[in-house]
Amino acid sequence: QVQLVQSGTEVQKPGASVKVSCKASGYTFTNYYIHWVRQAPGQGLEWMGIINPSIGGTNYALRFEGRVTLTSDTSTDTVYMQLRSLRSEDTAMYYCARGLMDGKVPAVIPPGYWGQGTLVTVSS
């Protein structure tokens, strides 16, 4: 079965960076795009970006452009999300999610399988 297992809770200081991992199993890693979504405490979902794990191609939400980097490691079937210059407003649960299905245009396939989330707290 499809599984996405994310790394554990992080506590970082303002100005630092965080790198969250998302290890995939139960399917062919390179066939499905991975989305990243975050949710601040008590707030709604926010789409951050998407990566093609096969070639590492990415697309980022405008508000994160320049501050977030998505990468993939096909040797370990793992995707990473790095967020830099952290501020208190970045405190949130961060989710990775695999596209629901493969298809001719993977970028239009919505997130279908979700990881358990990684809580990132930014505090001095």
Added chain:
Amino acid sequence: QSALTQPASVSGSPGQSITISCTGTTSDVGGYNYVSWYRQHPGKSPQLMIYDVTNRPSGVSNRFSGSKSGNTASLTISGLQTEDEADYYCISYATSGTLWVFGGGTKLTVL
């Protein structure tokens, strides 16, 4: 890219039907048939309930249905059950900078 507009809350009694709206623009909801809906229980990851406006993933009850008219998509839940009490989010594929945009979320209360 502004979030899609959803009502903050809706409510219904067990057995009733409710509809949640999701309003965007011609650059997102109105321009593409790539609207999905998620249900999220407290402390849990979101669960996909509807994709591509009207399609249900395998395993999702047929009490859930989706539709779209112009720039507004809708999620209808019929035969409300207590387990349906949750937050619901729409998402749409978009142009104008950000590929995907979420709605602000709707809290469904089953009275």
